[in-house]
Amino acid sequence: MMDAGIEDNSNHDFSGYDVRVTDAAQNGDTFVYVIKSQQISSDTEYRVEREFEDFEWLHHCLLTQEGVTGLHGIIFPPLPAKPGTSLSNSEAKTKKKIESLAMVDDWQMYCRALEEYLHLVTAHPVLVKNPAVHSFLKHRELPLKTKVKKGIFNKLTQAVEELRKEHHKDIDDFFQNERDSNLTLTAFTKAAVEKFLEIVLTEQKIAIACGHFSTALHLGIGQDDDPADYAFAKMCLKLSEVLDTVKKNFEKVAENDLNTLGFNLELHSRFQDAEKEMLFRRTCKLVDVETANKNLGQAKPHKKAAMEDIKKAADKEFDEISGMAKVEIQRYHRERVRAFQKALIELELAATCFCCSSTGWLSLNSSVQNNYIQNCTVWN
CATH class of the missing domain: 1.20.1270.60 (Arfaptin homology (AH) domain/BAR domain)
Structure with a gap:
């Protein structure tokens, strides 16, 4: 079920987006990612800041939406694994976790991985219609959300x-x-x-x-x-x-x-x-x-x-x-x-x-x- 506060689909233009994750900054124990997006049919550019938990919320909304024919037949774009809070031991992590390959060098690669995830979501003919996608890219504040489960x-x-x-x-x-x-x-x-x-x-x-x-x-x-x-x-x-x-x-x-x-x-x-x-x-x-x-x-x-x-x-x-x-x-x-x-x-x-x-x-x-x-x- 979609979270409360997400507006109805009928008000959206479902054209694609040009999305970029331009920067990552550490804020305490979390990292904040700067996302700039522009709808192809519009000249307005949006800038929002998101934590990894916000990406998890978006992914959860895509997995659990209602009213989509054949939803469980969709190959959902995979969300990158949650990063650590320090780069000093990244090499040791990459040896143990294949999914952390992008973390060997610096945060540029991880920003690119998140950016690719958003590209895949916004390019999907079904997923891009989800109102949560538009809220994620456009609204500075997301609707009140609870802790989401890790997967369906x-x-x-x-x-x-x-x-x-x-x-x-x-x-x-x-x-x-x-x-x-x-x-x-x-x-x-x-x-x-x-x-x-x-x-x-x-x-x-x-x-x-x-x-x-x-x-x-x-x-x-x-x-x-x-x-x-x-x-x-x-x-x-x-x-x-x-x-x-x-x-x-x-x-x-x-x-x-x-x-x-x-x-x-x-x-x-x-x-x-x-x-x-x-x-x-x-x-x-x-x-x-x-x-x-x-x-x-x-x-x-x-x-x-x-x-x-x-x-x-x-x-x-x-x-x-x-x-x-x-x-x-x-x-x-x-x-x-x-x-x-x-x-x-x-x-x-x-x-x-x-x-x-x-x-x-x-x-x-x-x-x-x-x-x-x-x-x-x-x-x-």
């Missing part, structure tokens, strides 16, 4: 349900194949994220080692007037400069790897989990339909009519969910391929064009990035 189902209930229903045979080969594919790809994607993170961490370690070596060479240069010592000192100074350049390049390589393919892999990993949740919701509804059919067959004559109504309602809801799910799966795979291709192009361009000049991919504005991508002869 209570975690304990969901764990029990998964044990009982996750291997339930599907009646539709399309969805059974998708479930099997999702199970396989989820494992492979998480493994790919872990291996890619190991590569990035190695690049960062090499950069640190080069920095230490460069500093040691520089500090070890003596002041002796002996010609041989002078020549050796000059050589050490030159080598120190070379190592410092190598250090900077490895830092940029690591940064660009995270900003391109790393970001896409992490997002894809979360999307795999989101699709799994959607397929599980549909499986639960399938079990409900089969249970209704069984109860109808065993019902006594005076209960037949009631059981028939329950069966029809279950069948209708299941058909609506399945119809929405097929559209969502096709859309998801189409967009996944496009996003992965773009990430590979960005990775290739960042590696070949910018590392040598110590210029990071994110230092370029979006129009320049898109121009390089569109003119890339390798991928287009």
Whole structure:
């Protein structure tokens, strides 16, 4: 159910938004994110400040809205994991939590992850119509909200349900194949994220080692007037400069790897989990339909009519969910391929064009990035 205070849908223009998360500032134990948005059909720009709990509220509103046909068949854009309050131990966290890949470097990547979440929500033809989206982007103060649950189902209930229903045979080969594919790809994607993170961490370690070596060479240069010592000192100074350049390049390589393919892999990993949740919701509804059919067959004559109504309602809801799910799966795979291709192009361009000049991919504005991508002869 929608929270009280959200206005009716009929007053909204459902055109898309240009959304940017421009900054993050620590406020005590929480972080506040600055969000600037502008509706495509309007010239008015909105600026609001949101905490992570506000993103959770928005996500909860999307998951629990009423009156949307086939809602449980939607693959909801995955919300990034809640960040920690300190960056000092981010590397240790990334080794333990795949979903925190974006936290290796700084808050710029996390702001980008939240921004991508809002892009996905506002680009979705169904979710963008939710009044909570417009309140989140436009209103300085959100409606009074209570503590929201972490997801559609209570975690304990969901764990029990998964044990009982996750291997339930599907009646539709399309969805059974998708479930099997999702199970396989989820494992492979998480493994790919872990291996890619190991590569990035190695690049960062090499950069640190080069920095230490460069500093040691520089500090070890003596002041002796002996010609041989002078020549050796000059050589050490030159080598120190070379190592410092190598250090900077490895830092940029690591940064660009995270900003391109790393970001896409992490997002894809979360999307795999989101699709799994959607397929599980549909499986639960399938079990409900089969249970209704069984109860109808065993019902006594005076209960037949009631059981028939329950069966029809279950069948209708299941058909609506399945119809929405097929559209969502096709859309998801189409967009996944496009996003992965773009990430590979960005990775290739960042590696070949910018590392040598110590210029990071994110230092370029979006129009320049898109121009390089569109003119890339390798991928287009």
